[in-house]
Amino acid sequence: MHKKILAGLAAGFIAAVGIAVPAQAAPFKPSSTAADVSVIHGIPAPGLNVDVYVVAAGTAAPLGAPAIAAFAPNTIADNAAALDAAANYDIYIFAAGASTAPLTGALASATNVDLEPNTSYTVIAHLNTSGAPVLTAFVNDVSNIPAGKGNLTVRHTANVGPVSILANGAVAVPTLANPNSAGPLTLDVGTVQAAVTAAGTTTPALIGPADVAIKEGVNTIVYAVGGDLVVGENTTATPVGVLIQEISGLHSAPGGVNSGQAGLAADSNPALLGLGAAGVLALLAAAAVTVFRVRAVRTEH
DSSP states (O other), rough: OOOOOOOOOOOOSOOOOOOOOOOSSSSSSOOEEEEEEEEEEEEOOOOOEEEEEETTTOSSOOOSSOOOOEETTTTEEEEEEEEEEEEEEEEEEEETOOSSSSSGOOOOOEEEOOTTTTTTEEEEEOOOTTTEEEEEEEEEOOOOTTTTHHHHHHEEEEESEEEEEEETTTTEEEOOEEEETTEEEEEEEEEEEEEEEEOOOSSSSSEEEEEOOOOOOEEEEEEEEEEEHHHEEEEEEEEEEEEEEEEEEEESSOOOOOOTTSSSOOOOOOHHHHHHHHHHHHHHHHSSSOOOOOOSSOOOO
């Protein structure tokens, strides 16, 4: 089921944009043989609906029916597929209704994607720093979260330069570039006032400030998306804003196994248990930002 998780994004990068929340958090579904895969359409260009194809690696055109049809911008398909981790997959996005022959007509693709069992992935269609649509796969931290705590992860997938992430007015992540991830931070349940600024600055806020809810047993994942979309000779200014994905059910039992062997490095876990908010922010500010590798991502125009 597709769930709208963003509405009312302000046009322009300098505009203050509120942070939207999903209708509900989606639980991680452990499996000893399958990988849990969610998909996000993070290219907020009005009317740019896409078809998403997830096929066995090496499948020739045409690709048949899409796994997700007419996928609208700023939507998420949580737990879109439980894919056999013994197989590799090709993932393509085409403009909605477009022919899949030839495959070079794809807006973006990730080929020969290698998955791990009992692992949560999010594949997001977004803009790279050249404004081209790309697919990036992240491994989500689904490890057990202590009682009374929640996790916060931040991901930069917008066509803008490096940014700093502020939490409660303090610099939590000094520099984060597209397409990198920072966190997760383990925090007390409550709210954190988050803002995004140009790297190395604290004002003006490029996005926010806005309250982000930290929920018990939930990994809240915040994505910066948008910027100028460039396809061929055409450039479209798309709004810059924030999408939120929530993975729930992490407080009751151990979750998935973090693994970088699939060509996708897992989010780091700084193990910041029992620290106050000020200590957490200081530690994260001093820590290196997690960098992951994307396997065989290519972009077509």
